[in-house]
Amino acid sequence: MNAAVGETMALLALAAVLAWAVIRPRGWPEAVVAVPAALILIAAGAIGASSAITEARQLGPVIGFLAAILVLAHLCDDDGLFQACGAWMARTGASRSTATGARRLLVQVFVIASVTTAVLSLDATVVLLTPVVFATASRLDVRARPQVYACTHLANSASLLLPVSNLTNLLAFAATGLAFGRFAALMALPWLAVIGTEYAVFSRFFAADLSIRPRPGPGQRDNDAGLPVFTLAVVALTLAGFAGASAAGVNPAWAALAGAAVLAARALARHRVAPVALVRAADVPFLVFVLGLGIVVKAVVSNGLGAALAPLLPGGTSLPALLATAALAAVLANLCNNLPAVLVLLPLAAPSGAGAVLAVLLGVNIGPNLSYTGSLATLLWRRILRRHGSAPDLGEFTRLGLLTVPAGLLVAVLALWVSLHGIHA
Amino acid sequence: MAGSDTKDRSVLIWVSEGTWRASVDAGLSLAPAGARFTLLHVTSAEVADAAHGAYLGLFGRGRGVGRDPGDRLDELATASAGDLLARAAERLGRSCEKVEIHGPTERAVVAASAQADLLVMARDGDRSRLGPKSLGKVGRFVVDHAACPVLLVWPEPAPDITSIPPPPHAGGPG
Numbered sequence: 198m199n200a201a202v203g204e205t206m207a208l209l210a211l212a213a214v215l216a217w218a219v220i221r222p223r224g225w226p227e228a229v230v231a232v233p234a235a236l237i238l239i240a241a242g243a244i245g246a247s248s249a250i251t252e253a254r255q256l257g258p259v260i261g262f263l264a265a266i267l268v269l270a271h272l273c274d275d276d277g278l279f280q281a282c283g284a285w286m287a288r289t290g291a292s293r294s295t296a297t298g299a300r301r302l303l304v305q306v307f308v309i310a311s312v313t314t315a316v317l318s319l320d321a322t323v324v325l326l327t328p329v330v331f332a333t334a335s336r337l338d339v340r341a342r343p344q345v346y347a348c349t350h351l352a353n354s355a356s357l358l359l360p361v362s363n364l365t366n367l368l369a370f371a372a373t374g375l376a377f378g379r380f381a382a383l384m385a386l387p388w389l390a391v392i393g394t395e396y397a398v399f400s401r402f403f404a405a406d407l408s409i410r411p412r413p414g415p416g417q418r419d420n421d422a423g424l425p426v427f428t429l430a431v432v433a434l435t436l437a438g439f440a441g442a443s444a445a446g447v448n449p450a451w452a453a454l455a456g457a458a459v460l461a462a463r464a465l466a467r468h469r470v471a472p473v474a475l476v477r478a479a480d481v482p483f484l485v486f487v488l489g490l491g492i493v494v495k496a497v498v499s500n501g502l503g504a505a506l507a508p509l510l511p512g513g514t515s516l517p518a519l520l521a522t523a524a525l526a527a528v529l530a531n532l533c534n535n536l537p538a539v540l541v542l543l544p545l546a547a548p549s550g551a552g553a554v555l556a557v558l559l560g561v562n563i564g565p566n567l568s569y570t571g572s573l574a575t576l577l578w579r580r581i582l583r584r585h586g587s588a589p590d591l592g593e594f595t596r597l598g599l600l601t602v603p604a605g606l607l608v609a610v611l612a613l614w615v616s617l618h619g620i621h622a
Numbered sequence: 623m624a625g626s627d628t629k630d631r632s633v634l635i636w637v638s639e640g641t642w643r644a645s646v647d648a649g650l651s652l653a654p655a656g657a658r659f660t661l662l663h664v665t666s667a668e669v670a671d672a673a674h675g676a677y678l679g680l681f682g683r684g685r686g687v688g689r690d691p692g693d694r695l696d697e698l699a700t701a702s703a704g705d706l707l708a709r710a711a712e713r714l715g716r717s718c719e720k721v722e723i724h725g726p727t728e729r730a731v732v733a734a735s736a737q738a739d740l741l742v743m744a745r746d747g748d749r750s751r752l753g754p755k756s757l758g759k760v761g762r763f764v765v766d767h768a769a770c771p772v773l774l775v776w777p778e779p780a781p782d783i784t785s786i787p788p789p790p791h792a793g794g795p796g
Contacts, residue, residue, distance in 0.1 A: 218682050227682045298750075320683065323676045328694040331669070335702035340639045345669045345695070349676035404748040405758040409640030409777070486682045534681040569672075571679025579678065594672065 203243040204500035210234040210243075210493050215533055218486070219578050226482035231489030244496035252495045256488050258450050259367045263487070264479040265453035266361050269435065270321035271478035272460040275470055276428040282309050283329040285424075287336045291411045298408045299339045303399065306330055306344045311355040311392050315362045316436060319352040337411035343403035346597065350395055353571070354563045354605055358388040361439070361453065364487070365539040365561050372543050373551040377443030383555060386616045387609040391563060394605045402597055431459050487536070494540040503544060510545045514552030516614045522546060522553055523610050526560025527567070527602070534572040535561040552617045559609045566605075567598040631657040634738035636731050636764075637710045638663070641744035641777040646713045648775040649742040659718035661710050662734050663703045664727040670695040728763035736769040744777045752785055 217230040239249050273279070286309070290302035310330070314322045327348040334341035356363035359381050360370040366380075373380060400407070438452030464470040509525060511518040529538040539561045546553040565571035569591050570579055576591075635649040649659065674692025677683075700722075707720040723730040735741045743765075747758040757765065757774075765772055 320680060323673070323680060324689055324691055327673050327676070327691045328698060331673075331695050331698050332702075335639075335698065335705075338640050338706075342669050342672075345672055349672050352676055353679070404750070405746060405755070408748050408750055412640075480683065483683050490682070534679075536681050565679055569675040571676075571681065575678050575681075579675075593668065594675070 200500050203241075203496070204502065206241060206243045207238055207493065207496035207500050208502075210238055211497050211537070214490055214493055215537060215574065218534075219575050226486065228482045228485040228489060231486045231493065235489040235492035238493060238496045243500060244492065248495065248499065249492050252492050253488060255371065256368075256491045258448055259364075259371070260484045260487055262361070262367055262448075262450035262453055263364055264481075264484055265450060265457045266318050267320060267480055268457040268475055268478045269432070269453065269460065270317040270325060271475075272457065272464055272470070273317060273321070273425075273428055273432065274325045275464060276425040276460070278425050278428055278432075279313075279325050279329045281424045282313075282326070283333045286330075286333045287413065290333070290337055291413045297410075299334075299337075299343070299411050300400065300407050302334070302337060302339065302411055303343055303347060303403075303407060304396075306347050307351065307392065307396055307399075310348050310351040311388075314352055314355040315358040315388070316432065318361055319356045319363050322348055322352040322355075337413065339409045339411045340406040343399055343406050346403070346594075347395075347399060350399075350566050350597075350601065351392065353565045354391045354395055354601070355388065356562050357384045357391065357559065357609070359384075359439070360449070363558075363562055365535050366558055368491075368536075368539055369543055369554050369558055372547045373554045375551050376440075377449050378440040380555075381440070383551070383613065383616045384558075386612040387555075387559060390608040390612040391605040394608050395601055398597070398600045398604070402600060427463070428460060431456050490536065491540060494537055498541055498544055502541065506541065507545055510542070510549075510553075512549050512553075514550055514556075514614075514617060516610070518549075519552060519556040519610050519614055520607075522556040523560040523563075523606055526557045527564030527606060528560075530561040530564040530571075531567050531573055533574055535565055552613070555613055555617075556610060559606060559613060563602060563605045563609060567595075567602045569594045569598075631739045632660065632737065633657045633740045633742060634660045634662055634734055634770075635710070635714075636662050636664075636734075636741065636743040637706060638744065638746065639706065641746065642706060642710050643713060644775050644777045645742050645744045646710050648773060650714060650716070652773060653740065653742075657740075659714060659716055660721055660734075660738065661707055661714065661718050662721045662723070662731065663707050663710075664723045664725065664730040665699045665703050666727045667724065670699060728760045728767075731760075731764045732767045732769065735764075735772075738770045740773060741768050741770055742773045742775065744775050749777070752781060752787075 214231045214234050218227040221227070235249070238244050239246055286302060286305045290305055310322050310326060313326050327345060330344050330348050331341045334344045356366065360366045360377060370380065375383070435452055435456030438455060439449040442449045442452045461470070461475055465472065511521045526538060526542055529542065539557060542557045542561075543554065546557045568576050570576045631654050633649055633653040635645050637645055653659070670692045673695050674690060677690045677692060703722050707722060711718055711720055721734065723734070731741070731743070741764070743761065745756050746761040747756045749756045765774065
């Protein structure tokens with residue numbers, strides 16, 4: 198098949214996959230279109246069977262890793278880890294000083310949301326932690342707005358630290374050629390820099406909401422669960438396992454699998470979780486969707502989009518090159534979504550080295566905070582759909598995004614540049 | 623104003639997280655004798671929408687029932703509003719009507735003020751530096767558009783008058 202026909206087919210397939218994922222007709226899984234689209238492209242020769250198999254082989258461990266992390270986070274929630282975080286915040290977040298207001302609570306939310314995102318991935322922060330944070334703010338009789346916005350923002354911007362923090366990182370991890378520990382070492386400074394930027398903006402932006410002093414409500418300690426020490430220990434050992442396995446040349450996905458297996462075995466033995474709940478937590482349709490999307494994007498890139506986009510991406514890891522790479526990645530992530538964006542940009546950035554791939558990750562991870570739903574495509578569709586009878590007020594969210602995203606990207610790229618030169622030196 | 627005229631005065635107390643005690647106390651101590659009390663709480667969709675948006679941003683993730691944190695926040699917000707109104711009514715210690723509205727806060731409060739003779743509300747802005755910003759956007763809108771007189775109270779004891787900054791171009795004392 199000639200490249201023009203192949204590219205047209207692949208682009209149509211990608212458009213169908215993305216449109217389906219955005220629109221979600223009747224709530225059907227995204228894989229319903231992604232898998233047939235990939236199979237049609239293979240059958241039509243728009244992507245060679247061997248090329249598709251290579252892509253699937255590369256994605257397989259990533260998907261396994263993702264499944265293990267999703268299950269691990271679910272079991273942590275079952276064991277009351279997030280409830281314990283909420284109880285701790287409710288106990289210690291109350292402040293005696295009117296001047297401090299709810300800022301102490303905001304700091305606690307920043308710490309917990311950043312660590313949760315980094316270790317258990319952004320899904321855990323959005324789905325599992327956010328409701329706990331809201332409930333905690335209610336218990337302390339303060340406005341939940343800054344605290345909930347902090348969770349939604351940090352789920353993206355604090356997902357820089359580890360390969361497990363975001364699916365985008367997992368997809369890029371192999372392309373960086375870095376060991377787990379080195380990835381974390383290079384991303385630590387950008388991670389801290391962007392969290393600091395978010396805090397500085399939040400502290401001013403929500404000054405009015407934060408001026409309210411938290412007060413412990415009645416019945417405060419009644420349902421306070423203790424810290425699930427065993428669960429926390431397993432998570433800590435899993436983290437150590439990531440670094441250890443990677444240093445020994447073993448895929449760190451095995452450490453994630455081991456951690457999830459230990460918690461799953463314990464929960465099953467105590468009849469605290471049903472096997473079917475574990476399978477549901479692994480979100481198999483989503484895993485299959487990622488596989489299908491990966492193959493479709495591979496066809497799009499190899500039939501011509503890669504060559505077309507390559508001149509846009511600066512080579513090398515100079516500061517201007519890193520800035521331009523991160524900016525392009527942020528723009529692309531905002532147009533469609535960060536998963537397709539990272540899949541498209543990875544093969545283009547990889548030849549320039551680990552620094553360029555990490556710059557792509559800064560863009561696709563921080564960028565989505567600019568738009569309310571992570572991408573304009575989803576946003577436009579939701580505007581049409583209109584939840585709550587009227588479209589949500591996007592002014593506030595967009596202003597917050599405009600204040601945090603460009604500044605966050607800038608400081609994160611600067612920090613990455615410093616890390617790349619400092620750590621390699 | 624004759625005493626008998628105040629019998630049916632309706633006092634609307636807008637209660638909001640963190641500042642409701644001051645509003646209730648002011649309503650109780652400053653409302654005319656025999657006034658009818660209404661406690662109003664408004665839940666804006668904004669916070670739940672933010673969580674819903676973040677969930678939509680998780681591209682391709684399961685559509686399982688109960689996974690969208692926006693829905694969970696809606697439930698929690700409703701429960702929390704009911705709890706807050708109950709505590710406010712308890713503090714008021716008089717018979718009162720409790721009203722919970724879901725919608726844009728400022729417009730809901732203004733609409734409710736059309737049926738009231740007095741609206742009691744607390745400052746909702748940044749009070750760490752005194753000045754125009756001690757009223758937030760929502761509070762400003764309500765003060766500007768309320769259909770009845772407004773009693774605006776400090777969530778904490780009102781600041782001393784010595785907290786007023788000196789007038790511009792002020793000379794020395796005296």
